[in-house]
Amino acid sequence: MTLKERYAGVIGWFEANMPVAESELQYKDPYQLLVAVILSAQCTDKRVNMTTPALFEAYPTPEAMAQATVEEIYAYIKSISYPNNKARNLAAMARMLCTEFGGVVPSDLDALQRLPGVGRKTANVVGAVIWGKEVMPVDTHVFRVSARIGLTRGAKTPLQTELQLEKNIPSHLLPVAHHWLILHGRYVCTARAPKCDACGIAPWCKSREKQKMADK
Missing domain, CATH: 1.10.340.30 (Hypothetical protein; domain 2)
Structure with missing residues (x-):
């Protein structure tokens, strides 16, 4: 699977299944x-x-x-x-x-x-x-999930992750994509015991791909 195909699959799934993704922090202004x-x-x-x-x-x-x-x-x-x-x-x-x-x-x-x-x-x-700035904030969830899925390659720092994601995700989607990755990392692709069997983007996940090959 090419990097372009991986991004297309992941973005397509999130657009269809999580069109609205917002911060879970509570604020008024x-x-x-x-x-x-x-x-x-x-x-x-x-x-x-x-x-x-x-x-x-x-x-x-x-x-x-x-x-x-x-x-x-x-x-x-x-x-x-x-x-x-x-x-x-x-x-x-x-x-x-x-x-x-x-x-x-x-x-x-x-x-x-x-x-x-x-x-x-x-x-x-x-x-x-x-x-709605077209930027990609990178926290621990975004950093971990991006590497695990295979959206980033060899990114050692949050800035490297940010630049790779901004290069490959359409700019108008960056504000919502940030929340896609955070929420996915928080509830599905958790640091320990990720819920791979319940993961909608598993077909495009590099880690899942490796796991399947190892099981053969």
């Missing part, structure tokens, strides 16, 4: 999504969604969070992974958002990455979800 994505680094969306309601009630706007101390923010997010670093980043992010961007989350991805706690992946997630 770009500011809330930005905060939630920062908190979601190395943490589950489920845990983030349990934490953010009280946080957003206390700090409903960037201006409100900018007035908070790191210790005050920490009290709301202490159940999240790496709460000390994230509390510092949120406090600094909110202050910069207010002083340099008028309290408005910038749609420019380079500008977004100037904010404390915002790296390439976080900026790409916010850009793709809020503004």
Whole structure:
């Protein structure tokens, strides 16, 4: 199977079976999504969604969070992974958002990455979800699933994975394809004991292909 055939099969299946795929993070505006994505680094969306309601009630706007101390923010997010670093980043992010961007989350991805706690992946997630930017955010699920299926070849870093996926997936599908791969990795193509027998894209999966050949 060629790489082009693999991509065509995988994309075709997802378009037919998962036409709507969205972030599982709960948010009401770009500011809330930005905060939630920062908190979601190395943490589950489920845990983030349990934490953010009280946080957003206390700090409903960037201006409100900018007035908070790191210790005050920490009290709301202490159940999240790496709460000390994230509390510092949120406090600094909110202050910069207010002083340099008028309290408005910038749609420019380079500008977004100037904010404390915002790296390439976080900026790409916010850009793709809020503004439909044609980018491919790469988290652990996307990195693992892409390699396992065979959508990427020899990608050693998230950036290498991102560039290979962006080269082979039609640009207008990138925002939804990001969610296809995340949700597939979260619920079907799990890190341990993937549910291959229940996988709709198994016919195009390189790992499944190897397994079948080994069983012969």
